[in-house]
Amino acid sequence: MANLPTVLVTGASGRTGQIVYKKLKERSDKFVAKGLVRTPEGKEKIGGEDDVFIGDIRDAESITPAIQGIDTLVILTSAVPKMKPGFDPTKGGRPEFIFDDGQYPEQVDWIGQKNQIDAAKAAGVKHIVLVGSMGGTNPDHPLNKLGNGNILIWKRKAEQYLADSGTPYTIIRAGGLLDKEGGARELLVGKDDELLQTDTKTVPRADVAEVCIQALLLEEAKNKAFDLGSKPEGTSSPTNDFKALFSQVTARF
Numbered sequence: 001m002a003n004l005p006t007v008l009v010t011g012a013s014g015r016t017g018q019i020v021y022k023k024l025k026e027r028s029d030k031f032v033a034k035g036l037v038r039t040p041e042g043k044e045k046i047g048g049e050d051d052v053f054i055g056d057i058r059d060a061e062s063i064t065p066a067i068q069g070i071d072t073l074v075i076l077t078s079a080v081p082k083m084k085p086g087f088d089p090t091k092g093g094r095p096e097f098i099f100d101d102g103q104y105p106e107q108v109d110w111i112g113q114k115n116q117i118d119a120a121k122a123a124g125v126k127h128i129v130l131v132g133s134m135g136g137t138n139p140d141h142p143l144n145k146l147g148n149g150n151i152l153i154w155k156r157k158a159e160q161y162l163a164d165s166g167t168p169y170t171i172i173r174a175g176g177l178l179d180k181e182g183g184a185r186e187l188l189v190g191k192d193d194e195l196l197q198t199d200t201k202t203v204p205r206a207d208v209a210e211v212c213i214q215a216l217l218l219e220e221a222k223n224k225a226f227d228l229g230s231k232p233e234g235t236s237s238p239t240n241d242f243k244a245l246f247s248q249v250t251a252r253f
Contacts, residue, residue, distance in 0.1 A: 005030075005032070005126075006034060006070045006071050006072075008035070009021050009024065009035055009074040009212075010036040010066075010074070010075050010116060011036070011037075011077035011078060012042070012046055013035075013037040013042030013046050015179070015205055016131065016174075016208055020209045021033060022046075027213070032051075033051055035052040036054075036055055036063060036066045037052060037053070053066035057108070058107050059115075060118065063119055064119060070123065072125060072127040072216055073125050073127075073128045074128075074129045074131070075113055077108060077109075079099055079104060079105040081097040081147050082099070084096040084097065099147045104147070104149050105150060105154040106149075109151060109158055110158050114158060117158075117165055121165055125167060126168060127167070127168045127216065128162060128167055128170075130169065130170070131174060132155050132156070133151075133152060134173045134175050134193050134196055134228075135196065136153070136193070138152075159171050159173075159225065163252065163253045168222045170222060171253070172208065172211055172212065172228055173226065173228065174203055174208045174227075175195060175201040175202050175227065175228060175229040176201060176203070178202050178203065179205060180204040183210065184238055185207060186236040186238060187207055187230050187239040188230060188231065189226040189248050190226065190229065191225075191251045195227050195229040200229045200230060201229050202229065203229050203230045207239075208228065211228060211242070214242035220246035221242075223252055224246065224249045225249075225251055225252060226249040
């Protein structure tokens with residue numbers, strides 16, 4: 001048991017975060033898991049254990065207890081747009097999306113991620129894995145229009161901040177997230193949103209979670225940034241050599 005790395009996953013009650021938290025717990029021979037969630041409901045949702053902390057990433061002090069004594073950090077927090085109330089699908093047209101007050105990408109994806117990076121750096125964390133999103137090279141990406149939140153612009157600002165922080169990092173820019181089983185697809189790494197021009201621009205959340213875990217284990221993932229997509233299930237052999245996958249990546253940002 002001695003000297004296992006303690007890993008904190010933030011956004012641990014989110015749809016991808018809870019998979020990472022579960023995988024860390026399952027591999028208790030390799031990691032001591034901790035989770036950070038925003039609400040008591042989020043804590044209950046993932047089992048309510050003592051290793052799950054409640055804190056608000058927009059308030060730097062509230063996340064200090066969770067970050068104390070950790071070795072590595074996996075950042076999976078994200079602003080989440082909501083459909084504006086009153087949309088009637090029977091009338092056609094498109095729903096409008098909004099962000100709750102104070103929960104805009106600027107506060108969550110920029111300030112909230114910066115707070116996590118600063119706190120981790122101050123605590124001497126040795127590696128930060130950040131899950132971001134493809135599409136950040138294009139300021140006119142349609143996702144930026146959601147609630148006028150400019151979500152990809154703020155996410156990319158946080159990615160740049162991490163890359164410049166001096167702390168070893170891995171930046172995973174996931175493609176469109178699928179709620180499908182993991183370990184069944186060949187994963188693809190890319191750069192500069194090139195995968196967005198292909199039909200391999202989506203990836204199961206469970207595979208993103210596995211890539212996070214593997215990034216914690218393999219030196220080849222450090223100080224690298226990459227886009228992550230996948231081939232459709234059944235069209236090629238599923239990825240199981242993550243060392244080889246990370247070795248294909250040469251970009252630092």
